Amino acid sequence: MEIRESLEAIIDAAIEAARADGSLELTEAPEAALERPRDEANGDWASTVALRCAKLARKNPREVAQVIADHIPANDMIAAVEIAGPGFINIRLSDAVLQGVVREVRDKAENFGRGTIPEGERYVNLEYVSANPTGPFHVGHGRWASLGDAMARVMRHGGYDVYEEYYINDHGNQMDVFGNSVSVRYQQLLGRDVEMPEACYGGAYVKDIAQEIIDRDGDKWLNVSDEERVEAFREMAYEQTLANQKAVLAGFGTTFDKWFSERSLYVEDENGQSAVSRSLNAMREKGYLYEKDGALWFRSTDLGDDKDRVLIKGDGEATYFMSDVAYHYDKMMRGFDHLIDLWGADHHGYIKRCECMLEAWGWPGALEVQLGQLVNLFRDGKAVRMSKRTGEMVTFEELIDEVGVDATRYLMLSRSADQPIDFDIEVAKKKDASNPVYYVQYAHARICSILRKAADEADVAAVEAGQLTMAELAAKVAPEGCDLSSLTHPSELALMRKMADFGNLIALAARDRAPFRLTHYAQDLAALFHQFYTNCHVLTEDAAVQTARLALCDATRIVLALTLTLLGVSAPQKM
Structure with a gap:
């Protein structure tokens, strides 16, 4: 049980004891609900339960607080209880409780702070990035990759079973436009006078793809029909672009359990049924489909949408929304309890119709959409609009190549998804405290250096040779069960207090889909370690003091490394 939960149980027991002996006349008692005081001078934890009980108990809040304090049972956790202000109950922990955090961290290691959640919401499908396979990733895609990957990691640590999925938008007109764009560039490169149509992909990468086809096949595609060339080039360009996208994400450390092709939604099985037809049949059974002007409509206004939505147009062509309907139905039929989609902020108006489709099938609330704001690139405070190399947009891959994976991930996660990110390339490359990821990683590396210095030369050599892990080295210089009673300095207590918050941090960050909180936590923990x-x-x-402090260093190392790992960032042992 977490420290907070244990303390809340103690306060709840005090209230029950006061009710039992008549000191508090309450038919129902509010929960203790502890919070961290804004000012550390007010203790480790505070409860407003007395203020919430006062009216029910027909007593002054301070009087209620004193009654509760007087009924707190004997325990080893609480060093002092103080009544403050209008009736706050402020609690100071014993040093032994905080010292116990060091033991718990070292004992649980990478499982420290791991949580559980109630049944019914555990199996989650998390879909993110999902860019069209018609060009390279832009830096905004990098933010979704960072956010989705870190969200999955944090949610798993919080007890969720997360299945990561990438939706490949490989069906529809944009694919034909892509194929035609490559076809035109191919012909132009071979001297044919052909104009690029207004609807096209005009980036330099299209020309590169066309040149690669020429290098491989020469002019063999000049003498076929436009339709055959466009179809062939569409598939070539698609395969090449998708392979590049997969490679970039893999290099970034972002992997998926499934790459789901939109095209597969339209493929019929042996019974002549596709994901599209199955989703429509299920919606038809619920009475939410009707025909009008030769088109098939979803009666979404019955579920709160501002207008009904076309699924199949009069010419028989499926709408973009039809694919989403089939895809989300397919997800739910695969057994997920909850669906989370990460979208760009420009898709805000699309949310309601998608919520309606889940409700139509009988799954209200099953879809959760997280919107992410854009990334603004800067270099030394000046906005960056174009790539130096291509004169076009800066791609995600270029950013990684210049800045590195760790800095890119950390800075992309430094703010809530609903806030824009101002990403300064030069700050991300700095090797000093002005770069937040460097600051945190340096704290971890410094701890590793301290542990190596504390060991004899043989052990240091074993670590360097990979024969001994840092955890094994730490166990030698600060053995399990060593005396930690000397850890009473305010700086030591502050460091242990921060580590005690980790489990609650994970629970809330997982619940709120807010991995950015871990970047703030990592910086705070690093700052407390430096202090x-x-x-x-x-x-x-003093050998006893040294051993205790080395144990504290090791616990801090573990929590720093775990926090960075959950963000997808490395924890170097040397810098």
Whole structure:
């Protein structure tokens, strides 16, 4: 049980004891609901339960608070209880409780802070990035990759079973436009006077694809019909672009359980049924389909949408929304409890119709859409609009190549998804405290250096040779069960207090889909470690103090590394 939960149980027990002996006349008691005080001088935890009980108990809130404090049972967790203000109950933890956090971290290691959630919401389909396979990723896609991957990691640590999925938009007119764009560039490169149509993909990468076809096949495609050439080039360009997208994401450390092709929604099985027809049949059974002007409509206004939506147009062609209907039905039929889609902010108006389709099938609330704002690129404070290399947009791949995976991920996750990111390329490349990811990674590397210094030369050599892990080295210099009672300095207590918050942080970040909170936590923890290192000599003549402080260093190392790992960022042992 977490420290907070244990304390809440103690306060709840005090209220029940006061009710039992008549000190508080309550028919029903509110929960303790502890919170961190804004000012650390007010203790470790605070409860407003007395204020919430006062009217029901017909007593002054401070009087209620005192009654509750007087009924707190004997325990080893609470060092002091103070009544403050209009009736706040402020609690100070015993040093032993905080010292116990060090033991718990070292004992659980990468499982520290791991949570569980109630049944019914556990199996989650998380779909993100899902760019059209018609060109390279832009930096906004990099934000979705960072956010989705970190969200999955944090949710898994919080107890969810997360299935990561990428939806390939490989069906529809944009694919034909892509094939035609490559076809035109191919002909132009071979000297044919052909104009690029207004509806086209005009990026330099289209020309590159056409040149690769020429290098491989020469002019063999000049003498076929336009239709055959466009169809062939569409598939070639699609395969090449998708392979590039997969390679970029793999290099970024973002992987998916499934790459789902939109085309597959329209493929019929042995019974002549496709995902599209199955989803329509299910919606028809619920009475939400009707025909008008030769088209098939979804009666979404019955479910709160501002207008009904066309699924199949009069000419028999499926709308873009039809694909979404079939895709989300397919997801739910695969057994997921909850669907999370990460979309760009420009898709805000699309949410309601998608919520309606899930409700039409009888799954209200099953879809959750997270919207992400854009990324604004800067270089030394000046906006970056174009790539130096191509004179066009800066691609995600170019950003990774210049800045690196760790800095890109960390800075992309530094703010809530609903806020725009101002990403300064030069700041991301700095090797000093002005770069937040460097600051956090340096704290981890410094701890590893301290642990190596504390070991004898043989152990250091074993670590360098990969024969001994850092955890094994730490166990040698600060054995399990070592005395931690000397960890009472304010800097030590602050560091342990911060680590005690980790489990609650994970639970809330997983629930709120907010991995950005871990970047703030990592920076706070790193700052507290640097303060501790300044104020408390780790390698000291007092052997007992040194061992205890090395154990504290090791626990901090574990939590820093775990936090970075959940963000998809490395935790280097040397810098």
